[in-house]
Amino acid sequence: xxxxxxxxxxxxxxxxxxxxxxxxxxxxxxxxxxxxxxxxxxxxxxxxxxxxxxxxxxxxxxxxxxxxxxxxxxxxxxxxxxxxxxxxxxxxxxxxxxxxxxxxxxxxxxxxxxxxxxxxxxxxxxxxxxxxxxxxxxxxxxxxxxxxxxxxxxxxxxxxxxxxxxxxxxxxxxxxxxxxxxxxxxxxxxxxxxxxxxxxxxxxxxxxxxxxxxxxxxxxxxxxxxxxxxxxxxxxxxxxxxxxxxxxxxxxxxxxxxxxxxxxxxxxxxxxxxxxxxxxxxxxxxxxxxxxxxxxxxxxxxxxxxxxxxxxxxxxxxxxxx
Numbered sequence: 001x002x003x004x005x006x007x008x009x010x011x012x013x014x015x016x017x018x019x020x021x022x023x024x025x026x027x028x029x030x031x032x033x034x035x036x037x038x039x040x041x042x043x044x045x046x047x048x049x050x051x052x053x054x055x056x057x058x059x060x061x062x063x064x065x066x067x068x069x070x071x072x073x074x075x076x077x078x079x080x081x082x083x084x085x086x087x088x089x090x091x092x093x094x095x096x097x098x099x100x101x102x103x104x105x106x107x108x109x110x111x112x113x114x115x116x117x118x119x120x121x122x123x124x125x126x127x128x129x130x131x132x133x134x135x136x137x138x139x140x141x142x143x144x145x146x147x148x149x150x151x152x153x154x155x156x157x158x159x160x161x162x163x164x165x166x167x168x169x170x171x172x173x174x175x176x177x178x179x180x181x182x183x184x185x186x187x188x189x190x191x192x193x194x195x196x197x198x199x200x201x202x203x204x205x206x207x208x209x210x211x212x213x214x215x216x217x218x219x220x221x222x223x224x225x226x227x228x229x230x231x232x233x234x235x236x237x238x239x240x241x242x243x244x245x246x247x248x249x250x251x252x253x254x255x256x257x258x259x260x261x262x263x264x265x266x267x268x269x270x271x272x273x274x275x276x277x278x279x280x281x282x283x284x285x286x287x288x289x290x291x292x293x294x295x296x297x298x299x300x301x302x303x304x305x306x307x308x309x310x311x312x313x314x315x316x317x318x319x320x321x322x
């Protein structure tokens with residue numbers, strides 16, 4: 001039943017080894033017509049991929065391949081690169097981030113990605129990336145040759161030097177979704193981020209900067225670039241070292257971004273602040289915001305929790321998560 005028309009879509013359905021062998025059988029039978037394979041969040045692991053790989057290697061016309069969050073290691077990196085190579089003339093989306101690849105493994109998986117010249121969306125990442133030169137060797141050819149990219153997710157060790165090198169490449173693309181989670185970005189990176197955001201402000205829809213040390217000062221410096229993103233619908237800032245000092249800036253962004261639908265702020269700390277009322281008011285009066293994810297209650301002042309929870313606004317979901 002997962003095979004609908006020409007796609008295998010099993011997003012966030014936990015799959016055991018028996019499931020994977022069954023999927024492999026289906027994929028082997030229909031390898032010549034299947035266009036989409038989406039195992040996002042299925043946690044199949046290396047053993048599950050072992051069961052599916054023989055069939056996956058037979059495909060030659062995939063347009064979408066998503067393996068995000070599947071606990072994959074370097075074991076099958078070379079084989080996955082062969083899958084990419086076999087489908088290089090048709091792939092539009094290729095998402096392999098948020099697995100357990102090392103820097104070397106991610107480089108292996110993506111060694112043929114730059115040949116996918118029709119690629120529109122790419123997600124590249126490792127577990128605990130630390131080798132910047134390997135990171136750049138992985139990214140440079142992709143950003144140089146995949147000229148149709150509109151969505152770029154990088155979960156690799158960049159820091160300021162890496163971001164400085166890839167910024168000119170990112171500026172030449174027409175990016176609508178920019179995701180740089182866990183790239184070891186600090187306040188030193190803010191001028192480069194502001195430059196990137198400014199370059200794409202007229203088309204940027206989603207901006208994900210989670211798990212970086214932006215700090216209050218960094219967000220303040222980015223704010224003028226952010227308010228120019230009139231089409232931005234999602235802004236993710238989880239674990240970016242923000243405090244209550246950022247509440248006025250966040251309130252301003254909620255007011256000034258006319259299409260902002262979702263704002264994520266988990267894993268920050270918003271203690272008592274004189275700006276609580278301003279922030280709550282911005283949330284309450286926003287015409288677009290319908291989902292606000294805050295840190296856990298122990299990291300948010302009781303008065304701000306109460307104020308946000310008492311907003312009488314239909315369609316607004318406010319949650320407190322760690």
